Amino acid sequence: MSPRRFRGMLALLLAFGALAGARAADDAALVAKGEYLARIGDCVSCHTAQGGEPFAGGRGIPTPFGTVYAPNITPDRAHGIGAWSADDFRRALHEGMAPGGVLLYPAFPYPSYTYVTREDADAIYAYLRTVKPSARRNRENDLRFPYSVRALLLGWRGLYFEPATFEPDPQRSAAWNRGAYLVQGLGHCAACHSPRNAMGATDADSRYAGGLIPEQNWYAPSLNSAESGLGTWSEDEIVELLKTGRSPRGATFGPMSEVVFHSLQYLTDADARAIATYLKSLPQQPEPPSSRDLEVAPSLAARLMARGGEIYGKECASCHGDRGEGVAGIYPPLAGNQAVAARVPANPIRIVMQGGFQVPTAANPRPYSMPSFADRLSDDDVAAVVTYVRRSWGNQGRAVLPDEVKLYRSGE
Known part of the structure; x- marks a missing residue:
């Protein structure tokens, strides 16, 4: 082989190598982007059963119509989405439809995912192709009749869903969009x-x-x-x-x-x-009335406040402060806390009874949590202390009745 031909073949091999390396880098970047986007979509949360393999499905999603079980979305060809194409995956997000024209229940939030761009859908698909395949079989949904009849979703979709595309607002900033x-x-x-x-x-x-x-x-x-x-x-x-x-x-x-x-x-x-x-x-709107709004007699509200103040001083003030100010970075404030005084009092009732357990994050690896008071406080006492918190230090929440506490304690 002449030196000239040798140099030509070497240059060609180097070019192919560079092209392959660039392609591999592009693929790795696409997968990394897809992993990030899958996190934003919180895919692992619904598609992973407690103690199960990531994305292997099986977690039950309770609805008023029964339980929907999240499917396996690993690249297993028999039980996951390994046989799906990128077009199939995009259609599931954009149209709420699996291969074969299978209509998906809106417990899978395709009414929101429909706005995901094709580019981002392809990135998520590329990432899911890299996760560990799982042969876990999908569990049948446990829905009451007639909600178990998928064909009826055609009517629901006709009333409440239409595939859409996100349209940036040219009058807004790139960050806003x-x-x-x-x-x-x-x-x-x-x-x-x-x-x-x-x-x-x-x-x-x-x-x-x-x-x-x-x-x-x-x-x-x-x-x-x-x-x-x-x-x-x-x-x-x-x-x-x-x-x-x-x-x-x-x-x-x-x-x-x-x-x-x-x-x-x-x-x-x-x-x-x-x-x-x-x-x-977002334009600020009046909060709509709730079906669980209740009228509480002023005399009863006053009694609840008095009893609640006693309980708060004994059980809560050491962490949350005498005036609900909390401790910065440790215990959240209750004064001016809109979640505490929300129209529906479910959250403060449940936190008092079940405790408040924050999750560790990279920026807050050792969060403080709140113990449960379910065994220490009666329904009347929980109603009293929650009423006190919701109506003190400038909070404007309504009083809470013991029957409401019973509702949340029983899990109804």
Whole structure:
């Protein structure tokens, strides 16, 4: 072989090697992007049973119509989505439809995921192709008739769902548009923070107005209420809550803590700031009335306040302060805490009874938690101390009745 030919072949091999290396780098970048986006979508939370393999499905999602079991989305060809194409995956997100035209139940939040771009859908698909395959079989949903008939979803979709595309607002900043895209799409915030009608659908006019999470009896507070929304929060406070589960205004508990643990703590600083920018821009609306609003006689409210003050001084003041001021970075404040005084008192009742256990995050690896008082306080006592907290130090929440405590204690 002549020296000239040898040099030519060497150059060609080097070019192929460089091309292969660039392709591998591109593939790795796509997978890394998909992993990040899957975290924002909190995919692992629903698609992983307690103690199970990641993304192997099996977790039950309770609904008013029965239980929907999240499917296996690992790349196993027989039981996961290993036989799906990128087009199939995109269609599931965008249209709520699996291969073969199988209609998906909206417990899978495709009414929000429909806004995910094709580029981002492809990245998530590329990432899921890299996770460990699992042969775990999908469990049949346990839905009451007629909700178990998938064909009826055609009617639900005709009333409440239409595939959509996120359209950036040219009058807004890039950060605002990024935040809107994440909140409306992958973050699927409306799925919890909006009231639902009798058919389990959210209404565009009441989006982000707050809602009791079906069958879980945790209240996802309003994000746009003039009374209990984020209007008085700073962007820094919102960012801190998203990434650590706590802020000077309060802390996350219940399902939101799980979201912080699996998803939000991994937000980049820029994306967390973008979400805060968008949420701060939401028009402040009056909080809609709740079906669980109750009238409490002034005399009974006064008795509850008196008894609640006694209990608070004995059981709560050592951590939360005599005036509900809390301890910065340790115990959340109760004074001015909109979640405590929300229209629906589910969260403070449940926290008093079950305790408040925050999850560790990278920025808050050793959080403080609150013990359960279920065995130490009667329903009357819980109603009293929650009433006291909701009506003291400037808080404007209504009084709570013992029967409400009984409702949440029983898990109904």
